[in-house]
Amino acid sequence: MPEGSGASDVAILGAGPYGLAAAGRLQQLTPGLSVTGFGEPMSFWERQMPRGMLLRSPYVASDIGDPTGPLSLSAYERAMGLEKAEPVPLDRFVEYGRWVQRHVLPELRHERVERIARNANGFELTVSGGEIAHASRVVIAAGINDFASQPALFGETGSSRVTHTRDHDDLGTFKGARVLVVGGGQSALESAALLAEAGAQVELAVRAPMVRWLTRRWHHNLGPISRMVYDPAEVGPVVVSRFVSAPGLFGRLPRRLQDWMTRRSLRPAGARWLPARLENVSIRLGAEAVEMSETDGQVEITFEDGTVRTVDHVLLGTGYRVDVRKYSFLASELANELEVVNGYPVLNRGFESSVDGLHFLGAPAAWSFGPLMRFVAGTAFASDALARGIRARAT
Numbered sequence: 001m002p003e004g005s006g007a008s009d010v011a012i013l014g015a016g017p018y019g020l021a022a023a024g025r026l027q028q029l030t031p032g033l034s035v036t037g038f039g040e041p042m043s044f045w046e047r048q049m050p051r052g053m054l055l056r057s058p059y060v061a062s063d064i065g066d067p068t069g070p071l072s073l074s075a076y077e078r079a080m081g082l083e084k085a086e087p088v089p090l091d092r093f094v095e096y097g098r099w100v101q102r103h104v105l106p107e108l109r110h111e112r113v114e115r116i117a118r119n120a121n122g123f124e125l126t127v128s129g130g131e132i133a134h135a136s137r138v139v140i141a142a143g144i145n146d147f148a149s150q151p152a153l154f155g156e157t158g159s160s161r162v163t164h165t166r167d168h169d170d171l172g173t174f175k176g177a178r179v180l181v182v183g184g185g186q187s188a189l190e191s192a193a194l195l196a197e198a199g200a201q202v203e204l205a206v207r208a209p210m211v212r213w214l215t216r217r218w219h220h221n222l223g224p225i226s227r228m229v230y231d232p233a234e235v236g237p238v239v240v241s242r243f244v245s246a247p248g249l250f251g252r253l254p255r256r257l258q259d260w261m262t263r264r265s266l267r268p269a270g271a272r273w274l275p276a277r278l279e280n281v282s283i284r285l286g287a288e289a290v291e292m293s294e295t296d297g298q299v300e301i302t303f304e305d306g307t308v309r310t311v312d313h314v315l316l317g318t319g320y321r322v323d324v325r326k327y328s329f330l331a332s333e334l335a336n337e338l339e340v341v342n343g344y345p346v347l348n349r350g351f352e353s354s355v356d357g358l359h360f361l362g363a364p365a366a367w368s369f370g371p372l373m374r375f376v377a378g379t380a381f382a383s384d385a386l387a388r389g390i391r392a393r394a395t
Contacts, residue, residue, distance in 0.1 A: 008036040010390065011125055011135035013113050013329070015039035015101055018361040019141035021065035021379035024104035025387040030394065036135065037105040038113050038127070042097035044143045045090065048166040050194050054087040056186045056214075056271045061233035061377035062088050064100050071100050087273060117331035122357055137390060139351075141361040142327060149321040153292055154182070154314065161299050162292075162314045165191050175199040177312040180301060182289065184208050185268030188317025193277035195315070203309065204278075205287035205301075212269035233377040236265035247369035247381050248349075258370065265371040268319075324364050334358070341367055350389015351382060359386060 010026060012019045015037055026035050055062055063072045076096045077084060085092055101108060115126040122136040148164045165187045171194045181192040184206035192204045214234060230238050231245035240261050243250050250258060284303075291302035292314075301309045323343030325335045339346045339354035344367030351359045351368075361382050365373040372378040 007134040008034040009135065009394075010035045010137045010139060011113075011123070011133065012037045012105075012139045012141060013039060013116075014141035014143055014362075015041040015105065015108055016044055016141065016143050016362075017064045017097060017376045017379050018143075018382060019139070020097060020100045020104055021383035022139055022141060022361060022386055024065050024071060024100070025383035026390065027104060029387040030391045033390070033394070035105075036133065037108045038111060038125075039108070039142075040110055041101040041105075041108060042094045044145055044166075045097065046094045047169050048145060049090055050165070050168055050171045050191060051090070052171075052194050052197075053090040053190060054271070054273070055090065055093055055376075056190075057088075057375055057377060058232065058234055059084070059086040059088055061235075061375065062093065063380070064097060064376065065379050065383055067380060071103055076100075087271065113329050115331055116329055117334060118355075137357040137359065139359045139361060139386065140324075140327070140364070142329075144320040144322070144363050146326045146328065147320040147322050147363070149318050150316045151182075151289070151318060153289055154316060159294050159299065161294060161297070161312070162316065164316045164318070168315075171195050171200070172198040174313060177201070178310075179203075179313045179315055180205055180299075180309055180311045181315045181317055183268070183317030183319070184211055185317065185319060186270050186274075187319065188268075188315075189270040189274050189278065191315060191317050192281045193274060196281050197277070202280075203282045203284060203311070205284050205289065205303075205309075207286070207288055208268065209286050211283065211285070212267060213272060213275060214269050215272045233372065233375065235372050235375055235377065236261065240264050244370050244372050245377070247372055247378065248385070250370035250372075251368055262366070262371050266374070320363070322363050322366065324360065344368070348389070349385060350392070351386045352389060359390075361386065 010033060012023055023035055023037055026033055065071055073096055076099050112128040113125050114128055116138055117124055123138045125133040127133055145166060148166050150164055154162050174195055175198050178201045179195050181188050181204045192202050195202045231241040233245050235241055236244040243261060244265050288304040289301050290304050293300045299311050299314050324345050337355050345353040345360050345364055347353055347365055347368040351361060351365055353360060363374045
């Protein structure tokens with residue numbers, strides 16, 4: 001253990017699914033290790049996703065860590081006397097995460113880590129309020145909030161009438177408003193449905209010529225053969241999903257094949273249960289916005305075909321683009337030392353970066369281990385590989 005006040009063997013930044021799974025697995029495999037967690041439990045899920053949302057991931061892919069272990073989603077429901085709910089409601093998933101946190105990180109520190117830098121014994125963490133904590137290793141499971149992506153057109157004005165889906169936990173505030181939702185993936189599609197259900201006048205602008213739906217097809221209905229060619233986590237199309245759901249194997253495939261599978265697996269798409277909820281939403285396909293202006297509290301959007309829409313608000317469901325150098329808590333010299341590819345850190349089998357002792361979990365691990373790392377389903381593999389890597393280094 002490093003010396004000094006607030007010292008621990010491992011500090012985990014983030015108390016979402018990946019941070020909690022990591023804490024639990026570290027305790028299982030290395031019970032003598034001191035682990036300190038920082039962050040508000042499930043804060044992104046609670047505060048930056050809209051109320052009433054349902055998880056796109058299927059029930060079988062919504063466990064935090066080991067899906068057969070004592071902290072699985074089904075174990076939580078049994079413990080609480082709850083009936084199985086599928087699709088999984090957001091509020092249930094948040095409460096499930098907090099239940100896991102009480103088991104694996106009961107002494108979680110809710111303070112914000114404002115800066116991480118190297119020191120002679122590992123890392124020093126500046127905590128809000130000025131305290132300096134020390135750790136031999138740091139696991140960053142800080143989520144995707146810092147990576148929100150928006151087209152340059154909508155970022156130029158800084159208008160309060162143009163926001164990202166991460167900016168809202170209650171879309172009911174738009175009741176009666178005219179809202180243009182931009183995007184064609186789950187976030188945009190479900191936000192449009194929730195807005196319409198809340199009484200907003202909604203139009204959805206999708207740049208692609210079609211909306212893809214995660215519908216059940218022939219390969220889902222072949223019994224044992226289906227399980228061979230399609231993974232229950234439903235990340236990626238038939239056959240590809242089997243490689244994606246084996247991150248250890250995926251990371252050893254030729255890079256060109258990895259990139260192709262990633263593109264196939266992360267194409268914008270909506271859950272199979274969404275179309276019925278979008279019957280009252282006008283969907284505009286092939287819609288490329290080219291100009292935006294704001295006058296008298298209204299936003300005017302001009303599309304490539306020359307048509308114009310005037311609305312009260314534009315909501316961007318345009319996803320997230322990973323670049324770990326955008327994490328404001330990374331000291332500049334630490335960020336500059338990282339080996340990155342297109343914003344993703346290059347990680348070894350223990351999810352350790354080129355900076356000795358600095359690990360990344362979740363979406364930042366997707367370049368090294370594939371698109372499963374962008375989903376809750378990836379927590380089991382990631383937490384196990386991390387814990388085994390750290391244990392090996394400790395022996």
